[in-house]
Amino acid sequence: MTTAIRIDGKAKAAELSKEITARSEALLRDHGIRPGLAVVIVGEDPASQVYVRNKQRTAEACGFHSVRHSLAEDVPQAEVLALIDELNRDDAIHGILVQLPLPDHLDEQTVTQSILPVKDVDGFHYVNIGKLTAGHVDDAFVPCTPAGIMLLIEDQVGADLSGLNAVVIGRSNIVGKPMASLLLAANATVTISHSRTRDLAGVVRGADIVVAAVGRANMVRGDWIKPGAVVIDVGINRIEAEVDGETKTRLTGDVAFDEAIEVAAAVTPVPGGVGPMTITMLMSNTLRSARLAAGEGG
């Protein structure tokens, strides 16, 4: 029988959302400012449509002003940049998010870097990346997934990770790299591993904290996990599964959960772990931007 903790990201996110809603109401009451989030989506990618709908729904539940701009798959880049320019200058908008991935004819860097750093609630602007990498975490907009993960880790082991080994699997700009910067800022000893890492299992075996963000279903096995480790699963993989003789699809993470939970101290499930926290941190960043615009500390 395992005694490990199944980390409930959904409950944690709901608790934080309540706080964000109360602080948003206070900002409106005291300053007449309602946090405003603009989401830009290009094309019809079904997964992106679901993510954007969830972001909007959560923004509304937090009492935010929420606007969505849906652009055609073949929209010229100049039109996207003109829209962002308009949103940059709109005082009712405190956070701008362009849903990724973008169609191939649009340059992701040009588009994301055109968002004002003070409205960059995704934390993708080089100014925010620079602040985070320089260790000025409190002054940066931190990408939402790693920011949410840090709160989950903090709940398990505290805010100071001195003496702990953390292994991040995956080196993406959205998760892996900012995750490593946050862990380092919290005093962990950090290894970034990826598809070219030799003996990945051996590297993971030395980790007190594992963050798996590779996008390969059940890649991290139970026998890779150090007893007592905290395991965070960022993967969202759709796999085929046999249910009552029928083949259906279901979501699974990058970690073999049933194996990991037998060895680890705590593991995030998929779904219900990291995902809900990501959206909540987007709301947290938007509230922070609105508070800064009101002359309040973030």
Ligand code: GUN
């Ligand atoms: N697509 C997948 N994750 C993200 C994210 O965190 N932000 C944006 N803008 N697009 C994404």
